[in-house]
Amino acid sequence: xxxxxxxxxxxxxxxxxxxxxxxxxxxxxxxxxxxxxxxxxxxxxxxxxxxxxxxxxxxxxxxxxxxxxxxxxxxxxxxxxxxxxxxxxxxxxxxxxxxxxxxxxxxxxxxxxxxxxxxxxxxxxxxxxxxxxxxxxxxxxxxxxxxxxxxxxxxxxxxxxxxxxxxxxxxxxxxxxxxxxxxxxxxxxxxxxxxxxxxxxxxxxxxxxxxxxxxxxxxxxxxxxxxxxxxxxxxxxxxxxxxxxxxxxx
Amino acid sequence: xxxxxxxxxxxxxxxxxxxxxxxxxxxxxxxxxxxxxxxxxxxxxxxxxxxxxxxxxxxxxxxxxxxxxxxxxxxxxxxxxxxxxxxxxxxxxxxxxxxxxxxxxxxxxxxxxxxxxxxxxxxxxxxxxxxxxx
Numbered sequence: 001x002x003x004x005x006x007x008x009x010x011x012x013x014x015x016x017x018x019x020x021x022x023x024x025x026x027x028x029x030x031x032x033x034x035x036x037x038x039x040x041x042x043x044x045x046x047x048x049x050x051x052x053x054x055x056x057x058x059x060x061x062x063x064x065x066x067x068x069x070x071x072x073x074x075x076x077x078x079x080x081x082x083x084x085x086x087x088x089x090x091x092x093x094x095x096x097x098x099x100x101x102x103x104x105x106x107x108x109x110x111x112x113x114x115x116x117x118x119x120x121x122x123x124x125x126x127x128x129x130x131x132x133x134x135x136x137x138x139x140x141x142x143x144x145x146x147x148x149x150x151x152x153x154x155x156x157x158x159x160x161x162x163x164x165x166x167x168x169x170x171x172x173x174x175x176x177x178x179x180x181x182x183x184x185x186x187x188x189x190x191x192x193x194x195x196x197x198x199x200x201x202x203x204x205x206x207x208x209x210x211x212x213x214x215x216x217x218x219x220x221x222x223x224x225x226x227x228x229x230x231x232x233x234x235x236x237x238x239x240x241x242x243x244x245x246x247x248x249x250x
Numbered sequence: 251x252x253x254x255x256x257x258x259x260x261x262x263x264x265x266x267x268x269x270x271x272x273x274x275x276x277x278x279x280x281x282x283x284x285x286x287x288x289x290x291x292x293x294x295x296x297x298x299x300x301x302x303x304x305x306x307x308x309x310x311x312x313x314x315x316x317x318x319x320x321x322x323x324x325x326x327x328x329x330x331x332x333x334x335x336x337x338x339x340x341x342x343x344x345x346x347x348x349x350x351x352x353x354x355x356x357x358x359x360x361x362x363x364x365x366x367x368x369x370x371x372x373x374x375x376x377x378x379x380x381x382x383x384x
Contacts, residue, residue: 004379010269011262059353082258083350099347100357106367107356114375115353122258122350 008121012149015082015120018127019053020249022153023242024146025184026176029168030137033186034158036215037238038134039067040231041156043222044239046090050129050246053085056095057146058136059115060107065097069220072102082124089222094123112141120149129246139172147176154181154245156238157202159195161185166194173202180204182241187211207237255350256293259377260300266379268310276384278311283380288322288335290376291349297377322374324359328366335374337362352376 016022025038035058042054056064065072068088077083077098085092096105096115107115125131133153136142146153155176159169173180183199185191188208199206212230225231263284271279284301286292298317305312322335340348340358347354352375361369 004266004270004382007259007262007266007377007379010266011258014261014265077350079255079350081254081261083255096351096354099351099354101347103357104367105354105357107353108368111353111356111371115351118351118353118376121262122255124258 006117008117009149011121012117015123015125016131016150019125019131020129021242021246022131022133022150023181023245024057024133024135024153024155025158026135026143026155026172027137027158027165027169028139028172029159029165032137032158032160032165034137035063035067035134036230037156037158037184037186037209037234038132039064040225040234041238041242042091042130042132043089043226044231044235045130045132045242047226047235048239048243050243051127052090053092053094053125053128053131055119055123055131055133056093056097057116057133057142059096059112059119059142060105061136062095062097064093064095064134067219067225068093068222070097072097072100077123080124082122084124084126092125092128094119109141113145116142116145117149130242139175143175153179155179156182156184157198158184158186159198160187161190161192161195163192163194166192166198170194170198173198177202181245182207182238184209184238205241207233207241209233209237254293254296256296257300257304259292260297260304263377263379264301264304264308264310267305267312267382268308270382271310278313279382279384280313281316281383282312282314283316283318283382285318285320285378285380287320287352287374287376287378289348289352289355289371289374291345292377318380320374320378323372325370325372326361326364326366327368327370329361329364331361331363332372333362
């Protein structure tokens with residue numbers, strides 16, 4: 001008797017068949033603002049009338065729902081030939097928090113991979129222009145699942161001006177170099193030469209986002225977040241870049 | 251009846267079979283064994299119905315599906331204690347969450363002996379394609 005592969009792996013391709021572009025926000029260093037940049041980008045694209053999905057790939061420590069103001073337990077994906085993500089502020093959202101209800105769910109590597117495969121294989125996004133993916137820091141299972149099973153994507157590398165973050169992002173860039181759409185310098189108190197060089201090396205634009213303390217008080221309110229200087233810059237640079245990317249794919 | 255999560259699980263199995271048949275150049279298989287892990291609590295009747303519908307939809311010829319149950323069991327990585335899902339008394343809403351995402355078990359289950367959250371799921375996670383016979 002022949003033993004076959006994990007059936008979820010084949011289903012992942014089928015579930016993403018109607019997704020025009022997958023856009024992950026990556027950083028191997030934590031605390032650089034990936035979640036905020038990815039959520040702000042998804043919301044900005046939704047406001048522009050695009051069909052947008054937002055996947056929180058941080059399966060053990062999801063926080064996308066915090067930015068969007070989703071209280072764990074208040075929303076459940078609809079069961080329909082799989083599961084259909086709920087729509088929040090014009091964006092279809094999927095996160096493990098819908099099932100863990102915000103409790104700690106510590107997973108080792110194998111469990112992380114399995115949870116990601118399960119989410120990707122049962123989620124029916126439907127037709128999407130963009131699937132924005134918020135990723136956890138590091139170069140471990142989440143990144144490898146993405147690299148291996150979602151081969152076609154255009155990512156943004158997110159970093160701060162700190163050398164710690166830039167060094168780390170430069171390492172990550174070696175892994176995903178051909179799939180980088182842009183470099184985002186977040187909370188930019190300065191624009192270091194290393195950031196410019198990194199973007200040049202990747203032949204990608206460098207988008208500089210300001211440090212904006214008003215973002216913290218806007219957490220939980222997509223409307224208030226949209227009014228911040230930070231979100232306006234995300235809209236002007238990052239979301240605009242994604243729109244151009246989609247236009248080039250026509 | 252089939253507007254449910256089981257449909258997606260069955261579709262993954264049928265799509266995998268379809269791809270496999272193309273790869274090995276077979277037109278049909280006589281027997282396919284699928285295991286249903288107890289943790290995911292798949293509705294067997296709905297799953298089997300979906301398998302039948304989907305094989306017809308995707309033009310995959312299968313002589314017989316053999317769907318077998320697999321007991322869910324755990325082992326604590328901290329103290330080594332082993333237990334089964336049936337030893338636990340999980341509320342319905344927790345079972346529902348685990349049904350959709352078996353790894354959600356890590357949010358609700360702790361080692362019954364030492365309380366550790368670091369445990370291994372030894373068997374019975376979810377849907378597994380055990381094998382096919384030409």
